[in-house]
Amino acid sequence: MSSATAHEAHHEEHPSGIMRWITTTNHKDIGTLYLWFAFIMLFIGGAMALVIRAELFQPGLQFVDPQFFNSMTTMHALIMIFGAVMPAFTGLANWLIPMMIGAPDMALPRMNNWSFWILPFAFAILLSTLFMEGGAPAGGWTLYPPLTLQTGHALPFMILSIHMMGLSSIMGAINIVATILNMRAPGMTLMKMPLFVWTWLITGYLLIAVMPVLAGAVTMLLTDKFFGTSFFNAAGGGDPVMFQHIFWFFGHPEVYILILPSFGVISSIVPTFARKPLFGYSSMVYATASIAFLSFIVWAHHMFTVGMPLSGELFFMFATMLIAVPTGVKVFNWVATMWKGALTFETPMLFALGFIIMFTIGGFSGLMLAIAPADFQYHDSYFVVAHFHYVLVPGSVFAIIAAVYYWLPKWTGHMYNERLGKIHFWLSTIFVNLTFFPMHFVGLAGMPRRIPDYALQFADYNALSSIGAFGFGFSQLLFLYIVLQTVRGGAKAGDRVWEGADGLEWTLPSPPPYHSFTTPPAVR
Amino acid sequence: MDVETRRRRRIWWTAVVLGLIAAGFYLGFFYVMSKG
Secondary structure (H helix, E strand, O other): OHHHHHHHHHHOOOOOOHHHHHHOOOHHHHHHHHHHHHHHHHHHHHHHHHHHHHHOOOOOOOOOOHHHHHHHHHHHHHHHHHHHHHHHHHHHHHHHHHHHHOOOOOOOHHHHHHHHHHHHHHHHHHHHHHHOOOOOOOOOOOOOOOOHHHOOOHHHHHHHHHHHHHHHHHHHHHHHHHHHHHOOOOOOOHHHOOHHHHHHHHHHHHHHHHHHHHHHHHHHHHHHHHOOOOOOOHHHOOOHHHHHHHHHHHHHHHHHHHHHHHHHHHHHHHHHHHOOOOOOHHHHHHHHHHHHHHHHHOHHHHHHHHOOOHHHHHHHHHHHHHOHHHHHHHHHHHHHHHOOOOOOOOHHHHHHHHHHHHHHHHHHHHHHHHOHHHHHHHOOEHHHHHHHHHHHHHHHHHHHHHHHHHHHHHHHOEOOOHHHHHHHHHHHHHHHHHHHHHHHHHHHOOOEOOOOOOOHHHHHHHHHHHHHHHHHHHHHHHHHHHHHHHHHOOOEOOOOOOOOOOOHHHHOOOOOOOOOOOOOOOOO | OOHHHHHHHHHHHHHHHHHHHHHHHHHHHHHHHHOO
């Protein structure tokens, strides 16, 4: 351990103030930076969602012109996916993985710093497009040509920004995989790792495989626009549908990049508050790996309506339905973990239960969309918007919130306000359903997505969705208040914050020391 | 070679291999696309 001791001595004179955050190579500091960045982006992306919902509160055009409305849908998606959910999970990974596997820090701490600090610049560039001639990108986050190629001055800035986000994600993923494979304490075998570490290991591989594909696709858009190539230009012998194939080869695994770490979080929280070990640990690991494998062979279910051979539609339909099997294994295991457990319902458990129920609703609407002939009806309707928001908001976002409540006492050394946490949960749950459930109905009734105006018969449900969205958005200010209050003070948290908690992170003091484990812990 | 040096080498090799896989996916798509 001589080098670890030297490392610690070196860090004793780490800078303070702003330079601490700019120059930090510490996994906890970088985790904190990622989490605050994600929080800020959640509010920026959320404000854009509220612009969308304000416009859709009534039929007709009220507040914004259609071009700006389209910019809002595009930017909302890019910011929430790449700026909020992905950095939030990377923040959790930074904070938790070294503590969970008994390591002093991440494997590549300097690269860790670089991975984070690329992000504020990437998003500053993306947000700056709002002020450019021709406006921000408005062709949808899927960037389909030829529509996206009509973007004004913003196009090259958006493409640069996406490359930077991709670089950040790939470096982050390499760091996480290298940490998990090489930095585990003696005795911490792969099949003893907490599920959160397993899900992140698999997510890391997904990121390394698919982020370069997105980067390749947007580079080809750039060369088509500015350098005379015809990758996606039919007039030059290219194929615009090919872009959709490449994009969704990235895009579907991306969906699992956004959800697999959530599965890890829920698999940590449910056993703690059920006071029972996780049911079916190894089946959880194999289910995660199966979902990751299947995510590579289902991409064309996003584009059934472009026209493809019947055999292709059948393959992608059945492959997609197959994902329900490992996902069902997971939901079964969570329920079986709770079965006959000594359950208590603190805020993290409430969010975890909300996740299990509402993510499953999103999963079932996904199964409906997987049926190719039915998808011909649902495609590009609000039903799709309802589906993916159910898996992403009460899915991924609830899991992130659950994780913050669960580990915040460990991070800060203070307990959060349980009563306010519960109020936050109920407000979020009521409003999230008010926002997204009516979208199923308007979608099935034929309301298309990405439009600022709609037919009169959709008015009532849209008004309800808009009320729900404002309620959900403002409820998150309560979350901000609770987090700030906990960071600033509160009742002291013990080392093992939760009675039923199990794992190496709970053997450390709350808050943990600057370097998590300077001597490797004993793993049973 | 001590344990710590071996670990540092393994970390670097892991990072290099994963980086090459990422670069391979990026360049591979250009190669496939340029073949039409």
